[in-house]
Amino acid sequence: MRVLGVDPGLTRCGVGVVDGAPGRPLRMAGVGVVRTPADDDVPRRLLAIEAGLEEWIDTHRPDTVAIERVFAQHNVRTVMGTAQASAVAMLCAARRGIPVILHTPSEVKAAVTGSGRADKAQVTAMVTRLLRLDAPPKPADAADALALAICHIWRGSATDRIAAAVARTRKEYRP
Amino acid sequence: MRVLGVDPGLTRCGVGVVDGAPGRPLRMAGVGVVRTPADDDVPRRLLAIEAGLEEWIDTHRPDTVAIERVFAQHNVRTVMGTAQASAVAMLCAARRGIPVILHTPSEVKAAVTGSGRADKAQVTAMVTRLLRLDAPPKPADAADALALAICHIWRGSATDRIAAAVARTRKEYRP
Incomplete structure:
Protein backbone atom coordinates (compact mmCIF):
# COMPACT_ATOMS: atom_id res chain seq x y z
CA MET A 1 0.00 0.00 0.00
CA ARG A 2 1.32 3.46 -0.93
CA VAL A 3 0.05 6.39 1.12
CA LEU A 4 0.51 10.11 0.48
CA GLY A 5 0.38 12.01 3.78
CA VAL A 6 -0.57 15.68 3.58
CA ASP A 7 -0.03 18.11 6.46
CA PRO A 8 -2.19 20.93 5.08
CA GLY A 9 -1.26 24.61 5.31
CA LEU A 10 -1.55 27.71 3.18
CA THR A 11 2.11 28.71 3.52
CA ARG A 12 3.57 25.21 3.73
CA CYS A 13 1.84 21.95 2.83
CA GLY A 14 3.98 19.05 4.01
CA VAL A 15 3.85 15.95 1.77
CA GLY A 16 5.31 12.50 2.37
CA VAL A 17 4.92 9.23 0.50
CA VAL A 18 5.34 5.92 2.33
CA ASP A 19 5.07 2.34 1.07
CA GLY A 20 4.18 -0.42 3.51
CA ALA A 21 1.67 -2.73 5.12
CA PRO A 22 0.82 -3.54 8.75
CA GLY A 23 3.65 -5.68 10.21
CA ARG A 24 5.97 -5.11 7.26
CA PRO A 25 8.94 -2.68 7.01
CA LEU A 26 8.10 0.82 5.82
CA ARG A 27 9.82 2.63 2.97
CA MET A 28 9.88 6.36 2.25
CA ALA A 29 9.17 7.01 -1.45
CA GLY A 30 9.29 10.80 -1.27
CA VAL A 31 9.10 13.82 1.00
CA GLY A 32 8.72 17.54 0.36
CA VAL A 33 6.77 20.73 0.91
CA VAL A 34 4.43 22.68 -1.35
CA ARG A 35 4.96 26.36 -0.52
CA THR A 36 2.98 29.43 -1.53
CA PRO A 37 4.05 33.07 -1.17
CA ALA A 38 2.41 34.81 1.82
CA ASP A 39 1.82 38.03 -0.16
CA ASP A 40 -0.23 36.33 -2.88
CA ASP A 41 -4.01 36.38 -2.45
CA VAL A 42 -5.71 33.26 -1.08
CA PRO A 43 -7.37 32.12 -4.36
CA ARG A 44 -4.00 32.18 -6.15
CA ARG A 45 -2.35 30.35 -3.23
CA LEU A 46 -5.00 27.61 -3.33
CA LEU A 47 -4.40 27.29 -7.05
CA ALA A 48 -0.65 26.86 -6.42
CA ILE A 49 -1.34 24.23 -3.73
CA GLU A 50 -3.59 22.39 -6.16
CA ALA A 51 -0.89 22.37 -8.85
CA GLY A 52 1.75 21.21 -6.35
CA LEU A 53 -0.38 18.41 -4.87
CA GLU A 54 -1.51 17.22 -8.28
CA GLU A 55 2.15 16.86 -9.27
CA TRP A 56 2.84 14.78 -6.13
CA ILE A 57 -0.22 12.60 -6.72
CA ASP A 58 0.48 12.07 -10.42
CA THR A 59 4.16 11.32 -9.83
CA HIS A 60 3.68 8.91 -6.91
CA ARG A 61 0.18 7.50 -7.63
CA ALA A 89 -6.05 18.20 -1.04
CA MET A 90 -9.39 16.36 -0.70
CA LEU A 91 -10.53 17.71 -4.05
CA CYS A 92 -7.33 16.63 -5.86
CA ALA A 93 -7.68 13.08 -4.48
CA ALA A 94 -11.46 12.81 -5.00
CA ARG A 95 -11.12 13.96 -8.62
CA ARG A 96 -8.85 10.96 -9.26
CA GLY A 97 -11.06 8.54 -7.30
CA ILE A 98 -8.36 8.09 -4.62
CA PRO A 99 -9.80 7.42 -1.12
CA VAL A 100 -9.13 10.15 1.44
CA ILE A 101 -8.78 9.43 5.16
CA LEU A 102 -8.46 12.06 7.88
CA HIS A 103 -6.47 11.41 11.05
CA THR A 104 -6.30 13.71 14.07
CA PRO A 105 -2.89 14.96 15.26
CA SER A 106 -3.18 12.84 18.41
CA GLU A 107 -4.01 9.68 16.42
CA VAL A 108 -0.88 10.32 14.37
CA LYS A 109 1.32 10.95 17.41
CA ALA A 110 -0.07 7.88 19.19
CA ALA A 111 0.51 5.73 16.11
CA VAL A 112 4.20 6.59 15.68
CA THR A 113 5.31 7.29 19.29
CA GLY A 114 2.78 5.44 21.44
CA SER A 115 1.62 8.71 23.03
CA GLY A 116 -1.04 11.09 21.71
CA ARG A 117 0.74 13.95 23.45
CA ALA A 118 4.24 13.43 22.03
CA ASP A 119 6.11 16.56 20.95
CA LYS A 120 7.41 17.39 17.48
CA ALA A 121 10.97 16.20 18.23
CA GLN A 122 9.69 12.81 19.37
CA VAL A 123 7.54 12.39 16.23
CA THR A 124 10.50 13.33 14.00
CA ALA A 125 12.79 10.91 15.85
CA MET A 126 10.35 8.04 15.44
CA VAL A 127 9.65 8.82 11.76
CA THR A 128 13.43 8.79 11.15
CA ARG A 129 13.77 5.43 12.93
CA LEU A 130 10.69 3.76 11.41
CA LEU A 131 11.69 4.73 7.87
CA ARG A 132 15.36 3.82 8.60
CA LEU A 133 16.59 7.23 7.38
CA TRP A 154 -0.89 0.96 10.50
CA ARG A 155 -4.45 2.04 11.33
CA GLY A 156 -5.84 2.48 7.87
CA SER A 157 -7.01 -0.94 6.88
CA ALA A 158 -9.11 -1.21 10.07
CA THR A 159 -10.45 2.33 9.59
CA ASP A 160 -11.36 1.59 5.98
CA ARG A 161 -13.22 -1.58 6.99
CA ILE A 162 -15.18 0.30 9.67
CA ALA A 163 -16.02 3.14 7.26
CA ALA A 164 -17.19 0.64 4.63
CA ALA A 165 -19.38 -1.15 7.21
CA VAL A 166 -20.92 2.15 8.37
CA ALA A 167 -21.61 3.16 4.76
CA ARG A 168 -23.28 -0.23 4.10
CA THR A 169 -25.42 0.01 7.24
CA ARG A 170 -26.51 3.53 6.35
CA LYS A 171 -27.57 2.48 2.88
CA GLU A 172 -29.45 -0.57 4.15
CA TYR A 173 -31.39 1.39 6.75
CA ARG A 174 -32.06 4.47 4.66
CA PRO A 175 -35.86 5.03 4.63
CA MET B 1 -20.43 44.56 -14.18
CA ARG B 2 -21.70 41.03 -13.55
CA VAL B 3 -21.06 39.55 -10.11
CA LEU B 4 -21.58 35.98 -8.91
CA GLY B 5 -22.25 35.96 -5.16
CA VAL B 6 -21.49 32.73 -3.31
CA ASP B 7 -22.76 31.99 0.20
CA PRO B 8 -20.52 28.99 0.88
CA GLY B 9 -21.67 25.84 2.69
CA LEU B 10 -21.13 22.12 2.45
CA THR B 11 -24.85 21.21 2.47
CA ARG B 12 -26.11 24.27 0.61
CA CYS B 13 -24.03 26.76 -1.38
CA GLY B 14 -26.20 29.76 -2.27
CA VAL B 15 -25.43 31.35 -5.64
CA GLY B 16 -26.77 34.56 -7.14
CA VAL B 17 -25.83 36.50 -10.25
CA VAL B 18 -26.45 40.26 -10.43
CA ASP B 19 -25.71 42.78 -13.19
CA GLY B 20 -25.21 46.41 -12.28
CA ALA B 21 -22.96 49.35 -11.55
CA PRO B 22 -22.85 51.89 -8.70
CA GLY B 23 -25.77 54.33 -9.10
CA ARG B 24 -27.48 52.23 -11.80
CA PRO B 25 -30.44 49.85 -11.46
CA LEU B 26 -29.58 46.27 -10.55
CA ARG B 27 -30.75 43.21 -12.44
CA MET B 28 -30.88 39.59 -11.22
CA ALA B 29 -29.46 37.24 -13.87
CA GLY B 30 -29.82 34.04 -11.89
CA VAL B 31 -30.28 32.52 -8.45
CA GLY B 32 -29.99 29.00 -7.07
CA VAL B 33 -28.38 26.61 -4.64
CA VAL B 34 -25.73 23.92 -5.09
CA ARG B 35 -26.64 21.10 -2.71
CA THR B 36 -24.65 18.05 -1.63
CA PRO B 37 -25.98 14.99 0.25
CA ALA B 38 -25.10 15.05 3.97
CA ASP B 39 -24.27 11.33 3.99
CA ASP B 40 -21.63 11.58 1.27
CA ASP B 41 -18.03 11.96 2.46
CA VAL B 42 -16.48 15.44 2.45
CA PRO B 43 -14.11 14.90 -0.52
CA ARG B 44 -17.04 13.80 -2.72
CA ARG B 45 -19.17 16.71 -1.50
CA LEU B 46 -16.39 19.19 -2.36
CA LEU B 47 -16.17 17.61 -5.81
CA ALA B 48 -19.93 18.08 -6.28
CA ILE B 49 -19.70 21.73 -5.14
CA GLU B 50 -16.86 22.25 -7.62
CA ALA B 51 -18.95 20.80 -10.48
CA GLY B 52 -21.98 22.90 -9.49
CA LEU B 53 -20.07 26.18 -9.16
CA GLU B 54 -18.18 25.60 -12.41
CA GLU B 55 -21.50 25.24 -14.18
CA TRP B 56 -22.73 28.53 -12.69
CA ILE B 57 -19.50 30.30 -13.63
CA ASP B 58 -19.37 28.92 -17.16
CA THR B 59 -23.06 29.66 -17.82
CA HIS B 60 -23.07 33.21 -16.43
CA ARG B 61 -19.42 34.26 -16.99
CA ALA B 89 -15.32 28.56 -4.84
CA MET B 90 -12.03 30.51 -4.77
CA LEU B 91 -10.29 27.75 -6.68
CA CYS B 92 -12.97 27.64 -9.42
CA ALA B 93 -12.72 31.40 -9.92
CA ALA B 94 -8.91 31.60 -9.71
CA ARG B 95 -8.55 28.80 -12.26
CA ARG B 96 -10.46 30.97 -14.76
CA GLY B 97 -8.58 34.16 -13.83
CA ILE B 98 -11.75 35.71 -12.36
CA PRO B 99 -11.04 38.08 -9.42
CA VAL B 100 -12.37 36.95 -6.05
CA ILE B 101 -13.46 39.38 -3.35
CA LEU B 102 -14.49 38.42 0.19
CA HIS B 103 -17.06 40.43 2.13
CA THR B 104 -18.00 39.91 5.77
CA PRO B 105 -21.65 39.22 6.67
CA SER B 106 -21.90 42.63 8.37
CA GLU B 107 -20.49 44.43 5.30
CA VAL B 108 -23.16 42.69 3.22
CA LYS B 109 -25.98 43.53 5.63
CA ALA B 110 -24.82 47.14 5.92
CA ALA B 111 -24.61 47.47 2.13
CA VAL B 112 -28.16 46.30 1.42
CA THR B 113 -30.05 47.42 4.58
CA GLY B 114 -27.94 50.24 6.02
CA SER B 115 -27.33 48.23 9.20
CA GLY B 116 -24.57 45.66 9.82
CA ARG B 117 -26.85 43.95 12.33
CA ALA B 118 -29.95 43.51 10.14
CA ASP B 119 -31.71 40.15 10.38
CA LYS B 120 -32.30 37.64 7.59
CA ALA B 121 -35.87 38.86 6.88
CA GLN B 122 -34.65 42.43 6.44
CA VAL B 123 -31.89 41.36 4.05
CA THR B 124 -34.34 39.28 2.00
CA ALA B 125 -36.85 42.17 1.89
CA MET B 126 -34.20 44.60 0.62
CA VAL B 127 -32.80 42.15 -1.93
CA THR B 128 -36.35 41.66 -3.27
CA ARG B 129 -36.86 45.44 -3.48
CA LEU B 130 -33.45 46.32 -4.94
CA LEU B 131 -33.74 43.67 -7.66
CA ARG B 132 -37.41 44.62 -8.28
CA LEU B 133 -38.54 41.00 -7.88
CA TRP B 154 -21.77 48.92 -4.65
CA ARG B 155 -18.54 48.58 -2.68
CA GLY B 156 -16.47 46.59 -5.12
CA SER B 157 -14.93 49.16 -7.40
CA ALA B 158 -13.47 51.05 -4.42
CA THR B 159 -12.28 47.79 -2.78
CA ASP B 160 -10.63 46.70 -6.02
CA ARG B 161 -8.80 50.03 -6.37
CA ILE B 162 -7.53 49.84 -2.78
CA ALA B 163 -6.42 46.20 -3.23
CA ALA B 164 -4.61 47.11 -6.45
CA ALA B 165 -2.86 50.04 -4.74
CA VAL B 166 -1.77 47.87 -1.80
CA ALA B 167 -0.44 45.23 -4.20
CA ARG B 168 1.53 47.89 -6.10
CA THR B 169 3.01 49.35 -2.92
CA ARG B 170 4.04 45.91 -1.66
CA LYS B 171 5.82 45.11 -4.90
CA GLU B 172 7.61 48.47 -4.99
CA TYR B 173 8.91 48.16 -1.43
CA ARG B 174 9.82 44.50 -1.51
CA PRO B 175 13.51 44.23 -0.52
Whole structure:
Protein backbone atom coordinates (compact mmCIF):
# COMPACT_ATOMS: atom_id res chain seq x y z
CA MET A 1 0.00 0.00 0.00
CA ARG A 2 1.32 3.46 -0.93
CA VAL A 3 0.05 6.39 1.12
CA LEU A 4 0.51 10.11 0.48
CA GLY A 5 0.38 12.01 3.78
CA VAL A 6 -0.57 15.68 3.58
CA ASP A 7 -0.03 18.11 6.46
CA PRO A 8 -2.19 20.93 5.08
CA GLY A 9 -1.26 24.61 5.31
CA LEU A 10 -1.55 27.71 3.18
CA THR A 11 2.11 28.71 3.52
CA ARG A 12 3.57 25.21 3.73
CA CYS A 13 1.84 21.95 2.83
CA GLY A 14 3.98 19.05 4.01
CA VAL A 15 3.85 15.95 1.77
CA GLY A 16 5.31 12.50 2.37
CA VAL A 17 4.92 9.23 0.50
CA VAL A 18 5.34 5.92 2.33
CA ASP A 19 5.07 2.34 1.07
CA GLY A 20 4.18 -0.42 3.51
CA ALA A 21 1.67 -2.73 5.12
CA PRO A 22 0.82 -3.54 8.75
CA GLY A 23 3.65 -5.68 10.21
CA ARG A 24 5.97 -5.11 7.26
CA PRO A 25 8.94 -2.68 7.01
CA LEU A 26 8.10 0.82 5.82
CA ARG A 27 9.82 2.63 2.97
CA MET A 28 9.88 6.36 2.25
CA ALA A 29 9.17 7.01 -1.45
CA GLY A 30 9.29 10.80 -1.27
CA VAL A 31 9.10 13.82 1.00
CA GLY A 32 8.72 17.54 0.36
CA VAL A 33 6.77 20.73 0.91
CA VAL A 34 4.43 22.68 -1.35
CA ARG A 35 4.96 26.36 -0.52
CA THR A 36 2.98 29.43 -1.53
CA PRO A 37 4.05 33.07 -1.17
CA ALA A 38 2.41 34.81 1.82
CA ASP A 39 1.82 38.03 -0.16
CA ASP A 40 -0.23 36.33 -2.88
CA ASP A 41 -4.01 36.38 -2.45
CA VAL A 42 -5.71 33.26 -1.08
CA PRO A 43 -7.37 32.12 -4.36
CA ARG A 44 -4.00 32.18 -6.15
CA ARG A 45 -2.35 30.35 -3.23
CA LEU A 46 -5.00 27.61 -3.33
CA LEU A 47 -4.40 27.29 -7.05
CA ALA A 48 -0.65 26.86 -6.42
CA ILE A 49 -1.34 24.23 -3.73
CA GLU A 50 -3.59 22.39 -6.16
CA ALA A 51 -0.89 22.37 -8.85
CA GLY A 52 1.75 21.21 -6.35
CA LEU A 53 -0.38 18.41 -4.87
CA GLU A 54 -1.51 17.22 -8.28
CA GLU A 55 2.15 16.86 -9.27
CA TRP A 56 2.84 14.78 -6.13
CA ILE A 57 -0.22 12.60 -6.72
CA ASP A 58 0.48 12.07 -10.42
CA THR A 59 4.16 11.32 -9.83
CA HIS A 60 3.68 8.91 -6.91
CA ARG A 61 0.18 7.50 -7.63
CA PRO A 62 -0.78 6.74 -4.01
CA ASP A 63 -3.53 4.21 -3.12
CA THR A 64 -4.79 6.50 -0.37
CA VAL A 65 -4.33 10.13 0.65
CA ALA A 66 -4.15 10.68 4.43
CA ILE A 67 -4.79 14.26 5.56
CA GLU A 68 -4.53 15.81 9.00
CA ARG A 69 -7.98 16.53 10.41
CA VAL A 70 -8.36 20.24 11.14
CA PHE A 71 -9.90 21.59 14.33
CA ALA A 72 -11.24 25.09 14.81
CA GLN A 73 -10.16 25.60 18.40
CA HIS A 74 -6.76 27.11 17.57
CA ASN A 75 -5.70 30.40 16.00
CA VAL A 76 -8.52 31.63 13.72
CA ARG A 77 -6.42 32.79 10.75
CA THR A 78 -4.26 29.65 10.69
CA VAL A 79 -7.25 27.32 11.00
CA MET A 80 -9.03 28.90 8.04
CA GLY A 81 -5.92 28.53 5.87
CA THR A 82 -5.46 24.94 7.02
CA ALA A 83 -9.12 24.07 6.32
CA GLN A 84 -8.87 25.63 2.86
CA ALA A 85 -5.62 23.82 2.00
CA SER A 86 -7.08 20.53 3.23
CA ALA A 87 -10.17 21.09 1.04
CA VAL A 88 -7.86 21.43 -1.97
CA ALA A 89 -6.05 18.20 -1.04
CA MET A 90 -9.39 16.36 -0.70
CA LEU A 91 -10.53 17.71 -4.05
CA CYS A 92 -7.33 16.63 -5.86
CA ALA A 93 -7.68 13.08 -4.48
CA ALA A 94 -11.46 12.81 -5.00
CA ARG A 95 -11.12 13.96 -8.62
CA ARG A 96 -8.85 10.96 -9.26
CA GLY A 97 -11.06 8.54 -7.30
CA ILE A 98 -8.36 8.09 -4.62
CA PRO A 99 -9.80 7.42 -1.12
CA VAL A 100 -9.13 10.15 1.44
CA ILE A 101 -8.78 9.43 5.16
CA LEU A 102 -8.46 12.06 7.88
CA HIS A 103 -6.47 11.41 11.05
CA THR A 104 -6.30 13.71 14.07
CA PRO A 105 -2.89 14.96 15.26
CA SER A 106 -3.18 12.84 18.41
CA GLU A 107 -4.01 9.68 16.42
CA VAL A 108 -0.88 10.32 14.37
CA LYS A 109 1.32 10.95 17.41
CA ALA A 110 -0.07 7.88 19.19
CA ALA A 111 0.51 5.73 16.11
CA VAL A 112 4.20 6.59 15.68
CA THR A 113 5.31 7.29 19.29
CA GLY A 114 2.78 5.44 21.44
CA SER A 115 1.62 8.71 23.03
CA GLY A 116 -1.04 11.09 21.71
CA ARG A 117 0.74 13.95 23.45
CA ALA A 118 4.24 13.43 22.03
CA ASP A 119 6.11 16.56 20.95
CA LYS A 120 7.41 17.39 17.48
CA ALA A 121 10.97 16.20 18.23
CA GLN A 122 9.69 12.81 19.37
CA VAL A 123 7.54 12.39 16.23
CA THR A 124 10.50 13.33 14.00
CA ALA A 125 12.79 10.91 15.85
CA MET A 126 10.35 8.04 15.44
CA VAL A 127 9.65 8.82 11.76
CA THR A 128 13.43 8.79 11.15
CA ARG A 129 13.77 5.43 12.93
CA LEU A 130 10.69 3.76 11.41
CA LEU A 131 11.69 4.73 7.87
CA ARG A 132 15.36 3.82 8.60
CA LEU A 133 16.59 7.23 7.38
CA ASP A 134 20.22 8.29 7.91
CA ALA A 135 19.07 11.70 9.14
CA PRO A 136 15.77 13.35 10.15
CA PRO A 137 13.59 13.97 7.07
CA LYS A 138 14.12 17.35 5.42
CA PRO A 139 12.38 19.73 5.33
CA ALA A 140 11.44 19.28 9.00
CA ASP A 141 7.85 20.38 8.25
CA ALA A 142 7.33 17.26 6.20
CA ALA A 143 8.02 14.85 9.08
CA ASP A 144 4.36 15.27 10.08
CA ALA A 145 3.23 14.28 6.60
CA LEU A 146 5.35 11.12 6.77
CA ALA A 147 3.93 10.39 10.25
CA LEU A 148 0.41 10.74 8.81
CA ALA A 149 1.20 8.25 6.06
CA ILE A 150 2.70 5.78 8.58
CA CYS A 151 -0.32 6.22 10.86
CA HIS A 152 -2.60 5.41 7.98
CA ILE A 153 -0.68 2.30 6.94
CA TRP A 154 -0.89 0.96 10.50
CA ARG A 155 -4.45 2.04 11.33
CA GLY A 156 -5.84 2.48 7.87
CA SER A 157 -7.01 -0.94 6.88
CA ALA A 158 -9.11 -1.21 10.07
CA THR A 159 -10.45 2.33 9.59
CA ASP A 160 -11.36 1.59 5.98
CA ARG A 161 -13.22 -1.58 6.99
CA ILE A 162 -15.18 0.30 9.67
CA ALA A 163 -16.02 3.14 7.26
CA ALA A 164 -17.19 0.64 4.63
CA ALA A 165 -19.38 -1.15 7.21
CA VAL A 166 -20.92 2.15 8.37
CA ALA A 167 -21.61 3.16 4.76
CA ARG A 168 -23.28 -0.23 4.10
CA THR A 169 -25.42 0.01 7.24
CA ARG A 170 -26.51 3.53 6.35
CA LYS A 171 -27.57 2.48 2.88
CA GLU A 172 -29.45 -0.57 4.15
CA TYR A 173 -31.39 1.39 6.75
CA ARG A 174 -32.06 4.47 4.66
CA PRO A 175 -35.86 5.03 4.63
CA MET B 1 -20.43 44.56 -14.18
CA ARG B 2 -21.70 41.03 -13.55
CA VAL B 3 -21.06 39.55 -10.11
CA LEU B 4 -21.58 35.98 -8.91
CA GLY B 5 -22.25 35.96 -5.16
CA VAL B 6 -21.49 32.73 -3.31
CA ASP B 7 -22.76 31.99 0.20
CA PRO B 8 -20.52 28.99 0.88
CA GLY B 9 -21.67 25.84 2.69
CA LEU B 10 -21.13 22.12 2.45
CA THR B 11 -24.85 21.21 2.47
CA ARG B 12 -26.11 24.27 0.61
CA CYS B 13 -24.03 26.76 -1.38
CA GLY B 14 -26.20 29.76 -2.27
CA VAL B 15 -25.43 31.35 -5.64
CA GLY B 16 -26.77 34.56 -7.14
CA VAL B 17 -25.83 36.50 -10.25
CA VAL B 18 -26.45 40.26 -10.43
CA ASP B 19 -25.71 42.78 -13.19
CA GLY B 20 -25.21 46.41 -12.28
CA ALA B 21 -22.96 49.35 -11.55
CA PRO B 22 -22.85 51.89 -8.70
CA GLY B 23 -25.77 54.33 -9.10
CA ARG B 24 -27.48 52.23 -11.80
CA PRO B 25 -30.44 49.85 -11.46
CA LEU B 26 -29.58 46.27 -10.55
CA ARG B 27 -30.75 43.21 -12.44
CA MET B 28 -30.88 39.59 -11.22
CA ALA B 29 -29.46 37.24 -13.87
CA GLY B 30 -29.82 34.04 -11.89
CA VAL B 31 -30.28 32.52 -8.45
CA GLY B 32 -29.99 29.00 -7.07
CA VAL B 33 -28.38 26.61 -4.64
CA VAL B 34 -25.73 23.92 -5.09
CA ARG B 35 -26.64 21.10 -2.71
CA THR B 36 -24.65 18.05 -1.63
CA PRO B 37 -25.98 14.99 0.25
CA ALA B 38 -25.10 15.05 3.97
CA ASP B 39 -24.27 11.33 3.99
CA ASP B 40 -21.63 11.58 1.27
CA ASP B 41 -18.03 11.96 2.46
CA VAL B 42 -16.48 15.44 2.45
CA PRO B 43 -14.11 14.90 -0.52
CA ARG B 44 -17.04 13.80 -2.72
CA ARG B 45 -19.17 16.71 -1.50
CA LEU B 46 -16.39 19.19 -2.36
CA LEU B 47 -16.17 17.61 -5.81
CA ALA B 48 -19.93 18.08 -6.28
CA ILE B 49 -19.70 21.73 -5.14
CA GLU B 50 -16.86 22.25 -7.62
CA ALA B 51 -18.95 20.80 -10.48
CA GLY B 52 -21.98 22.90 -9.49
CA LEU B 53 -20.07 26.18 -9.16
CA GLU B 54 -18.18 25.60 -12.41
CA GLU B 55 -21.50 25.24 -14.18
CA TRP B 56 -22.73 28.53 -12.69
CA ILE B 57 -19.50 30.30 -13.63
CA ASP B 58 -19.37 28.92 -17.16
CA THR B 59 -23.06 29.66 -17.82
CA HIS B 60 -23.07 33.21 -16.43
CA ARG B 61 -19.42 34.26 -16.99
CA PRO B 62 -19.20 36.76 -14.09
CA ASP B 63 -16.57 39.55 -14.03
CA THR B 64 -16.03 38.99 -10.30
CA VAL B 65 -16.89 36.32 -7.75
CA ALA B 66 -17.90 37.68 -4.32
CA ILE B 67 -17.70 35.16 -1.46
CA GLU B 68 -18.77 35.50 2.16
CA ARG B 69 -15.74 35.75 4.42
CA VAL B 70 -15.72 32.92 6.95
CA PHE B 71 -14.98 33.41 10.63
CA ALA B 72 -13.98 30.68 13.04
CA GLN B 73 -15.83 31.92 16.11
CA HIS B 74 -19.04 30.01 15.40
CA ASN B 75 -19.91 26.32 15.46
CA VAL B 76 -16.77 24.29 14.75
CA ARG B 77 -18.26 21.72 12.36
CA THR B 78 -20.17 24.29 10.31
CA VAL B 79 -17.19 26.62 10.06
CA MET B 80 -14.91 23.90 8.72
CA GLY B 81 -17.46 22.98 6.04
CA THR B 82 -17.96 26.63 5.16
CA ALA B 83 -14.21 27.24 4.91
CA GLN B 84 -13.81 24.18 2.70
CA ALA B 85 -16.69 25.15 0.40
CA SER B 86 -15.33 28.70 0.13
CA ALA B 87 -11.91 27.30 -0.80
CA VAL B 88 -13.55 25.39 -3.66
CA ALA B 89 -15.32 28.56 -4.84
CA MET B 90 -12.03 30.51 -4.77
CA LEU B 91 -10.29 27.75 -6.68
CA CYS B 92 -12.97 27.64 -9.42
CA ALA B 93 -12.72 31.40 -9.92
CA ALA B 94 -8.91 31.60 -9.71
CA ARG B 95 -8.55 28.80 -12.26
CA ARG B 96 -10.46 30.97 -14.76
CA GLY B 97 -8.58 34.16 -13.83
CA ILE B 98 -11.75 35.71 -12.36
CA PRO B 99 -11.04 38.08 -9.42
CA VAL B 100 -12.37 36.95 -6.05
CA ILE B 101 -13.46 39.38 -3.35
CA LEU B 102 -14.49 38.42 0.19
CA HIS B 103 -17.06 40.43 2.13
CA THR B 104 -18.00 39.91 5.77
CA PRO B 105 -21.65 39.22 6.67
CA SER B 106 -21.90 42.63 8.37
CA GLU B 107 -20.49 44.43 5.30
CA VAL B 108 -23.16 42.69 3.22
CA LYS B 109 -25.98 43.53 5.63
CA ALA B 110 -24.82 47.14 5.92
CA ALA B 111 -24.61 47.47 2.13
CA VAL B 112 -28.16 46.30 1.42
CA THR B 113 -30.05 47.42 4.58
CA GLY B 114 -27.94 50.24 6.02
CA SER B 115 -27.33 48.23 9.20
CA GLY B 116 -24.57 45.66 9.82
CA ARG B 117 -26.85 43.95 12.33
CA ALA B 118 -29.95 43.51 10.14
CA ASP B 119 -31.71 40.15 10.38
CA LYS B 120 -32.30 37.64 7.59
CA ALA B 121 -35.87 38.86 6.88
CA GLN B 122 -34.65 42.43 6.44
CA VAL B 123 -31.89 41.36 4.05
CA THR B 124 -34.34 39.28 2.00
CA ALA B 125 -36.85 42.17 1.89
CA MET B 126 -34.20 44.60 0.62
CA VAL B 127 -32.80 42.15 -1.93
CA THR B 128 -36.35 41.66 -3.27
CA ARG B 129 -36.86 45.44 -3.48
CA LEU B 130 -33.45 46.32 -4.94
CA LEU B 131 -33.74 43.67 -7.66
CA ARG B 132 -37.41 44.62 -8.28
CA LEU B 133 -38.54 41.00 -7.88
CA ASP B 134 -42.26 40.14 -7.66
CA ALA B 135 -41.60 37.83 -4.72
CA PRO B 136 -38.69 37.08 -2.35
CA PRO B 137 -35.95 35.16 -4.19
CA LYS B 138 -36.30 31.39 -4.05
CA PRO B 139 -34.73 29.35 -2.58
CA ALA B 140 -34.56 31.59 0.50
CA ASP B 141 -30.97 30.47 1.15
CA ALA B 142 -29.85 32.19 -1.99
CA ALA B 143 -30.98 35.66 -0.89
CA ASP B 144 -27.65 35.99 0.94
CA ALA B 145 -25.76 35.19 -2.25
CA LEU B 146 -27.69 37.92 -4.12
CA ALA B 147 -27.01 40.34 -1.23
CA LEU B 148 -23.28 39.52 -1.54
CA ALA B 149 -23.33 40.30 -5.26
CA ILE B 150 -25.18 43.59 -4.67
CA CYS B 151 -22.74 44.48 -1.88
CA HIS B 152 -19.86 43.90 -4.24
CA ILE B 153 -21.34 45.99 -7.04
CA TRP B 154 -21.77 48.92 -4.65
CA ARG B 155 -18.54 48.58 -2.68
CA GLY B 156 -16.47 46.59 -5.12
CA SER B 157 -14.93 49.16 -7.40
CA ALA B 158 -13.47 51.05 -4.42
CA THR B 159 -12.28 47.79 -2.78
CA ASP B 160 -10.63 46.70 -6.02
CA ARG B 161 -8.80 50.03 -6.37
CA ILE B 162 -7.53 49.84 -2.78
CA ALA B 163 -6.42 46.20 -3.23
CA ALA B 164 -4.61 47.11 -6.45
CA ALA B 165 -2.86 50.04 -4.74
CA VAL B 166 -1.77 47.87 -1.80
CA ALA B 167 -0.44 45.23 -4.20
CA ARG B 168 1.53 47.89 -6.10
CA THR B 169 3.01 49.35 -2.92
CA ARG B 170 4.04 45.91 -1.66
CA LYS B 171 5.82 45.11 -4.90
CA GLU B 172 7.61 48.47 -4.99
CA TYR B 173 8.91 48.16 -1.43
CA ARG B 174 9.82 44.50 -1.51
CA PRO B 175 13.51 44.23 -0.52
